[in-house]
Amino acid sequence: xxxxxxxxxxxxxxxxxxxxxxxxxxxxxxxxxxxxxxxxxxxxxxxxxxxxxxxxxxxxxxxxxxxxxxxxxxxxxxxxxxxxxxxxxxxxxxxxxxxxxxxxxxxxxxxxxxxxxxxxxxxxxxxxxxxxxxxxxxxxxxxxxxxxx
Numbered sequence: 001x002x003x004x005x006x007x008x009x010x011x012x013x014x015x016x017x018x019x020x021x022x023x024x025x026x027x028x029x030x031x032x033x034x035x036x037x038x039x040x041x042x043x044x045x046x047x048x049x050x051x052x053x054x055x056x057x058x059x060x061x062x063x064x065x066x067x068x069x070x071x072x073x074x075x076x077x078x079x080x081x082x083x084x085x086x087x088x089x090x091x092x093x094x095x096x097x098x099x100x101x102x103x104x105x106x107x108x109x110x111x112x113x114x115x116x117x118x119x120x121x122x123x124x125x126x127x128x129x130x131x132x133x134x135x136x137x138x139x140x141x142x143x144x145x146x147x148x149x
Contacts, residue, residue: 028072028138029140030067030070030136031067031143032065032144033064034046034064034145035147036120040063042063043060043116044060044080044081044085046066046068046078047079048136049127050075051077056068062114070136077127078130078145079126079127079132081124082117083122132145
């Protein structure tokens with residue numbers, strides 16, 4: 001094999017190896033629990049704003065857990081809202097807008113059960129006023145948020 005092909009083949013093997021190790025910047029995940037004064041927030045949405053129209057969100061389940069995949073990394077401003085559940089009766093919000101029957105939506109939640117409204121301070125609904133941030137790196141990022149007044 002000519003020398004230039006051996007060098008190219010070796011470099012390609014190294015790049016492939018690094019990609020398999022996760023150094024290639026693959027998708028990241030963020031998961032954790034949201035609580036207010038130590039008590040789980042049992043429904044609502046959490047969003048991560050990376051700026052420049054890079055925003056992702058996830059539903060908070062009946063045990064306060066959330067999980068979301070993201071192609072973005074870096075520092076994100078975080079917002080958490082529960083008002084979308086207020087006065088909805090047997091209805092719950094869907095990601096991206098709209099509402100669905102709570103019995104249908106609850107089966108898709110990681111821990112099962114129905115979500116319910118928990119009042120939290122309004123400042124948490126806006127990433128600019130929440131003072132919550134998360135530094136997201138490649139791979140799995142556990143991020144718990146215990147809200148206070």
